[in-house]
Amino acid sequence: MLAVRLGIRNLARHRWRTALTLAGIALSVALMVWSLAFIEGWLGQMVRAATSVDTGQLQVQTAGWADTPRPYHALTVDADLLGTVRAVEGVVEVSPRVELFGIIGHEQRSQVGRVVGVHPDLETAATPIADGIVDGRWLADEAAPLGAPREVVLGESLARKLRVGAGDELVVFAEAADGSLGNDLLVVVGVVRTGNFAVDQQSSFVHIDDARFLAALEGRANAILVRTDDLDRASSVADAVASALGASRDPEGLDEEEAVVRAWPELLPGIFQIITVSRSSFASMYVFIYLVAAVGILNTQRMSALERRREFGVLVAVGMRPRRLLRTLLVEALVLGGAGALIGCGLGAAIAGYHATAGLNLELFTDQTSFSYMGVAFSDRLYAELGVRTVVEPVVVMLGVAVLSGLWPAWTAARLEPAPTIAGRTT
Amino acid sequence: MTTTPGGAPSAETVMDDAAQPIRVEGVTKVFRQGPLEVHALRGVDLVVDQGAFAALAGPSGCGKTTLLNLVGVLDTPTTGRVIVGGRDVSSLSRGEAADFRLAHVGFVFQAYNLVPVLIAYENAEFTLLLRNRDPAARRQIVEPLLERVGLGDMMDRKPHELSGGQQQRVAVVRALATQPSIVLADEPTANLDSAASDELIDLMLELNRELDTTFLFATHDRAVLDRTPWVIRMLDGRVVEDGASR
């Protein structure tokens, strides 16, 4: 293709100018790829931390629970229902939960807290909570036999506030589904640290059958937590679960007992909003970076076009249509932008790829030793996430920027009058 | 559709006289430079016959380039009509004019004819490329022509690796490759020494005879005029002597 041939050779003709412009474009794109990978890594880490421990990526609930979490808004849960949900493509694990709010006391101290009833084995598969045991052990698989004390695992901060550890006894009062006040004696078997403040500061975990007994919720659960394999697919998996159950995706306008399937953006609207806001505020940074690259391309193409006026005059004189000249010069700008973008993409992906496995040590930038945002603690290493979008988007945008910046010089060139240009009459 | 100021037939009309590829009728050209009006052509009538080899001569500023540009559809007359290859080209759009030039007119300019980043062969085939001819067809036309003008072993050279005369010969091949009805050349020898200048004129004369292509060019050069069978003398925007009889 003539345009590509002309483009490459004209760029090769001014090695230094081309090299400098290419370097500018490549650095812009590399910076874009790298920072996008970190932003995605950071946002992903935040959502994963929030969803993996506390909510799962989606939940099956009743419409009433979605509106107000009271114990009597509960679903009847049996093996069939769990099997149906688990069979949906994209669902990895399911864990039914009874969630109660009440008062947990030890000697003179008491705290308002959440009592979460779980199947210890299902919960271990669905969330990493059991991995966070820092004292004692996780709940036994079977509920306590009649007369034996019921087991509880406490969030670390809650345990500290109550000044209890493994082996200590607690009293719990919680609202039951029938409106009565359930109470029970529990023995602390473990303390857990998850990094999620909602869990560590407020939650206690008991066997689901013990919670059902406490809340008079025989055979029922307030929510079925669902773990999926891919955060980005949570909403589509939620759709599939909803259709498998004949449930709705939106609690609006449903009867209280009807089942509804909600994905993490609905379960954690605050976090979802943070993500949207972060992405759009980083977008303004992109605009600035690309503006710098655009000025580079514009300058190069403008200088090149000015130097080659007489050449363009001859080309149009011998019969090249002005439109074709315009197209040719746009392709030249595309060649320049494309070459720079590919170099930059390779560079950015290489650096981001390194940081995706090695992580970036945040302690380099601050002497703080723990990092948290929106109630979610981060590890001291931030891992970049190199997805297809992270790599392709900056390149595609740069190609667009190249065409746009090439437009004005190309347009001016295509409007040259051949006769005075060849005579050297134009200024 | 376009109509000339005189209410003459439209641009699409084919004139019956195809034996006269160039007809200039009552043409004036006025350039405006701010408040100033420059009368570059003050009423020119000219007919050039098929297969002619004609030179425009005259002092600097007499209007040679202006007239060549009108005939080459690089510019439009202020009044009058220009008919090339039987078609009124007095008022074509920019795109139409480019297409017309590509189809009917070959150009050789004084200097900087060639695209610096393209080799001689690529420059020579450029007009055929614009006409979207396939590579084999282009090669079939361009290679023999380059051989013919004595550049058979320099086809891979960039313009800056060729002498001025060699560059002009590449431009001649580019002009002839599309088999245009006319070839226009504005001072094609002005940047050449006398030997190279003689060679170029001889070459153009030979090609004129071999291909029966009409050549019209402008020159100051006495030596060139001496070898030219038909000299059209201009003075101050008018044709003062049409040496067709010579």
Ligand SMILES: Nc1ncnc2c1ncn2[C@@H]1O[C@H](COP(=O)(O)OP(=O)(O)OP(=O)(O)O)[C@@H](O)[C@H]1O
């Ligand atoms: N685009 C233009 N704008 C203003 N004046 C012009 C323009 N083109 C030509 N002229 C004027 O028109 C007149 C004729 O110019 P033209 O270039 O046709 O002369 P010429 O015979 O080719 O001269 P030379 O032998 O020096 O090339 C000159 O006075 C010139 O200054």
Ligand SMILES: [Mg+2]
């Ligand atoms: Mg001139």
